Amino acid sequence: MKRKIKKAICVMILLAYAITFGNNTVLANTNVKYDNIDNQLKRELDELHIPGMAVTIVDSKEVLLAETYGNCKSIDTPFIIGSISKSFTALAIMRLVEEDKIDLDEKISAYIDPSAYFINESDGDRITVRQLLNQTGGLGTYQRFGNAKITESYGQHQYANINYGLLGEIIEAVSGVSYSEYMNKKIFLPLHMEHTAATLEQSKENGLIRGYQNYFGFPIAEEPDYPDEHSWSTVPAGYLSSSVSDMAKYLQMYLNGGMGIISQDSLNAMFYENVYVDDNTPYYYGMGWTLTEEYTEPVLGHSGLVENYISNMFLLPESGLGIVILINMNDYLVTNQLADIISKNVIFAILGKEQYKVSGNPYIVRHLLLNVAYFALLTTAVYPIATIKKWKKKKRTKPLTAFDIIRHGILPLLLLCLPEMIGVPIWVIWYFVKDVCVVLLVSSSLLFSVGLYKIFYRIHWRMKMEKFEWIRCPVCGNKTRNRIKEDTELKNFPLYCPKCKHESLIEVKDLQITVIK
Numbered sequence: 001m002k003r004k005i006k007k008a009i010c011v012m013i014l015l016a017y018a019i020t021f022g023n024n025t026v027l028a029n030t031n032v033k034y035d036n037i038d039n040q041l042k043r044e045l046d047e048l049h050i051p052g053m054a055v056t057i058v059d060s061k062e063v064l065l066a067e068t069y070g071n072c073k074s075i076d077t078p079f080i081i082g083s084i085s086k087s088f089t090a091l092a093i094m095r096l097v098e099e100d101k102i103d104l105d106e107k108i109s110a111y112i113d114p115s116a117y118f119i120n121e122s123d124g125d126r127i128t129v130r131q132l133l134n135q136t137g138g139l140g141t142y143q144r145f146g147n148a149k150i151t152e153s154y155g156q157h158q159y160a161n162i163n164y165g166l167l168g169e170i171i172e173a174v175s176g177v178s179y180s181e182y183m184n185k186k187i188f189l190p191l192h193m194e195h196t197a198a199t200l201e202q203s204k205e206n207g208l209i210r211g212y213q214n215y216f217g218f219p220i221a222e223e224p225d226y227p228d229e230h231s232w233s234t235v236p237a238g239y240l241s242s243s244v245s246d247m248a249k250y251l252q253m254y255l256n257g258g259m260g261i262i263s264q265d266s267l268n269a270m271f272y273e274n275v276y277v278d279d280n281t282p283y284y285y286g287m288g289w290t291l292t293e294e295y296t297e298p299v300l301g302h303s304g305l306v307e308n309y310i311s312n313m314f315l316l317p318e319s320g321l322g323i324v325i326l327i328n329m330n331d332y333l334v335t336n337q338l339a340d341i342i343s344k345n346v347i348f349a350i351l352g353k354e355q356y357k358v359s360g361n362p363y364i365v366r367h368l369l370l371n372v373a374y375f376a377l378l379t380t381a382v383y384p385i386a387t388i389k390k391w392k393k394k395k396r397t398k399p400l401t402a403f404d405i406i407r408h409g410i411l412p413l414l415l416l417c418l419p420e421m422i423g424v425p426i427w428v429i430w431y432f433v434k435d436v437c438v439v440l441l442v443s444s445s446l447l448f449s450v451g452l453y454k455i456f457y458r459i460h461w462r463m464k465m466e467k468f469e470w471i472r473c474p475v476c477g478n479k480t481r482n483r484i485k486e487d488t489e490l491k492n493f494p495l496y497c498p499k500c501k502h503e504s505l506i507e508v509k510d511l512q513i514t515v516i517k
Contacts, residue, residue, distance in 0.1 A: 034065040037349050041342065045069045048338050049363045051212050051219050052328045054079065056244040057346070059320050060255035063248050071209070072328065076195045078206045078241040079326040080224055081311045082304020085240040086164045087270075088187065088250075090133055090288030092171050094266040095186060101174045104130040111170045117162075119149045126150060129170065132163045133287040134275050139163055142425055144232050157275045157285050161237035164288075168236025179236055190261060191253055193246035200226040203241035211308030214331035215435045216374065217367030225307045225431065232428075238306055244324055247313070251322030254315055271300055289315075296351050307431050310336055312343040321350060332433045334366045374439045377415075381446035384408070388450070392457070408451025412444035473497035474504050474515045484508055492516065 034057065045053055052072035057065040066075045096102040102111070107125050114124025127137035127150070138154030143162045151158070168179045175182045180198035188196050197203045212219035227233050242250070257264040274286035284291040289300050297318040304311035308330050314323040325343055329335060338358065345355040384391070384407065394400060418440065419426040430437045468483040478499040484490070490508035497503070505516040 032064075032350050032352075037065060037346060038067050040345060040349070040355070041067065042069060044342050044345070044358050047358050047361070047363065048335055048342070049219070050327055050329055050335060050339070052209055054244040054326045055346070056248045056322075056324050057350075058248045058252050058255070058322045060252060064321075066244055066248065068244075072326075074207075074243075075245040076207070076243045077209050078195050078197065078203055078243045078246075079209055079311065079328055080203070080211065080239055080241050080304075080306050080309040081247075081313075081326065082306045082309060083161075083238045084242075084302050084304040084311050084313050085236060085238050087288035087302055087313070088183065088240055089164050089167050089171070089236040090270055091187060091262065092182060093129065093133065093167055094270060094287070095262050096171065096174055098262055098266060102129055102170065104128065104133070108132065108166060108170065111173050112166070117145045117148050117166060117169070119147060123148070123150045126154075129167070130273075132167050132170075134273075134285060135159055135163045136275055137163065142232065142428065145229065157277045159285075161233045164237035165234035168234055171236070183240075187261060188246075191246075191249045191259070193242065193249055196240065196242040196246045196250075198235055198240055200224070200239075206241065206243075208241055209328045211306075212329040213308045213434060214329060214335065215438075216371055217334075217364070219329050219331070222308050224309070232431075233306070238304065242326075244326060247324040247326075248322070251313070251315060251324065255320060255322055295347060296353065299347065305330060305332075305336065305432070310339055312339070314343070314347060316347070316350065319350060323347070323350075330432060333370060333436070334363060338362060374435070377439055377443050380407075380411075381443040384450045385446065388453075391454070396458075404451065404454060408447050408454065412447040412451075415440050415444040415447075469511060471495060471506075471508075471513065473500060473502065474506070474513075475502045476500040484511060 037057070041053070041055060050070060052068070052070035054068045054072050054075060054077065055065065056063060056067075056075070068075055068077070093102060097104060105128050108114070108127050108129060109124035111129075112124070115121045118124055127139075131137035135157050136155055138150035138152070138156075139148055139158065139160045139162050140151050140153075141158060141160045143149070143160060145162070145165065148162055148166075171182055172179050177185075180202075183198045187193070195206045197206055200208075208224075210221045211224055213222050214220070224239075225231075227235060227239055233239065253259045253261055254267060258267055270287040271289050271291065272286060274284035274289075274291060277283050277285050277290075281292065281294055283293075288302065290302055292299050292301070297316060299314055299316055301312065301314040303313075308328065310327045310330055312323075312325045315321070316323075323343075323346055325339075325346070327335075327339055341356045341358060345358075348355045414421075416426070419429045426437065426440075429440070468485055470479040471482045471484055472478065473480055473495070476497060476499055478497065480495060480497050482495065488508055488511075490506065493506050493508065495504045495506050507514045507516060
């Protein structure tokens, strides 16, 4: 009940913001020193070892800041913008709603054939277009076309790319043209976004900047893993490309009430017809846009992450400003978190608040700590190989056997299952944190392999030992220091017993021992 009351109050406040935003009565903060923001970004870029970055800040009338950093040399250079693409897809849906071609509360089975996407065709009769936009249809985070199904999260927000992939399919079905064609004709061209594309081919023609993925602290340039029909993500969910010069025009469209693309009412629906998300920092998810109240004024936005690009986009309704930050590297465990600080510092600078300090080489320190952890894990896996000769000489005991079972059986199994244990499939780890995936796979493979070698060695040793027999002293019956095989033949052999100190002459043939003296 408290949450409902809180949400009702929040909705009333947001409606007030929407009215203010819609009437364009807000003005940009004229006290902001954009040169200071530029200088701050330059320092942070060097501190965080980011290959390339482009940033723009706009109000409804002009571009207040448009700068490039590192190996990005032009504000017209496109980046893959990740999940910021969802706002474009939502915009296209709302345009089709205004044309009476889509009803937000209609079941998606009215527009597409659910059997092509869902395990149970009837799921398409339970999910509405609005639920796809708000991501409340119960679809799982890691589902793809063909294996989609409603989960227990139905009715609650669960972030899943498949929602916006399905919206892209609806756009194609309703418009009769491809997603790329529709976006070009209805959004990109009207807004004069000449460096924005919905295909990899066009993105490269536009001069797509090379993206990087970080391996053990070293950025490595890689081709983007652009999606196909079998991919987890899709173009409508995360693979549009754009430049900061084009994104400036895109945000100004929102700041100017839609500019003929869609109406202000539809924009308000995208922003404020949202659902509460109880995260570490609670926020609201609308239609391709989030709303957070962690700052001194409400901030709308969306972030983006693909294999080798990250991005952030913000609208500050009260200040009448828009911000876009595009980076051509994915460093999931270090730079991505630090890049959030860059984004927040830009907002803090605009709002006149104290900024986070980026100092002390956090990039180097954090990667050093991670590499120490990786090295320790790999050392654990390599050590049994380096000490295998010592292991062979050790006496087999129950504690040693138990330790080997843990080291070569349980530990590698835990390493392989670790991603699933934290709720992330290992193939997702491979996409976004390849160095971690490599360490896990190599370490577990080495541990398993050495374990198998030890098993086969013990089996071989036992078989070998079973082919020998100890010669026992004919006087005291204890084992001597001599062994014989089936083909061993001895004549007049002096057999000494270390136990009773007696020496006997024996003959041996076919494992039969004859005492001569």
